[in-house]
Amino acid sequence: MATATLSSQTSHLSAANPAEKYRGAVVEDLQLPPAFCVKSSETIHRAIEQAYERDFSHIPVLDRHRRPLGYIDVATLKTRWESGDADDSEKVINVMSRFKRTASQPYTLITPYTPLAELEEFLKHNIFAIVTDPGRKFVVALATTHDLETFVSRRGF
Template identity: 70%
Template structure:
């Protein structure tokens, strides 16, 4: 699995494909996806190192964590690389300067995705998001990153 990768299937096609299979998850939860441990970076990581690590792992989006390993946001590696190449970002700058911050307020509530979240709920979340951070129930640690590709792979493995 390539975690946090922008789905290659167009959103509308993806929604119709997954929607047709949503009743076939048969009570499966996120833990059943067997996701590898999350790859995330500290907010203090230099841009050059972040881009290098992203390309080594073939990731297009990487979660950014604070010093206590709590999620702050994410970096869009493609956009960050474009800024770097255009001379708009210093390779030694911290990624926190260029990350997309997670909004945490009452108008945009945080959607909790844990290993015990039903796959149908994850599917609904991924219809409007590129990826989902799978956290512990206290939202203190990022455990994994789930994408629409992970759901598609699960459905395919199950022959559904």
């Protein structure tokens, strides 16, 4: 499950035809680390602590049913926390960026079986993609433009 509500990020991928560039590879081929998510009831302090332990810059926030509600930009949150604009015992639900769920902005489903060419297109307009299982029951990983660039350079495409 991914959303089209995030800021655009410049892609450094080559202008080659995506179908040729990725040679049929899918998201699973990126070998992404397992996703790290926090519950909406988690404290800011705990979320920042866990993000730095795992070296993640963005963390999906899940509701009690494990559905993504939004995300935390760790650097922004840390800055707010250090400046006193956010209390470390405050819940992440109060400071997260929410995904917009509207008919005009539907989710783009990104699964381990999504072709990398489709992921590249999605990432032209989004900071990251949330990769879910095909049934959208749980978050599997996060994918970024950097992951695609690493894949291309590793494969020599």
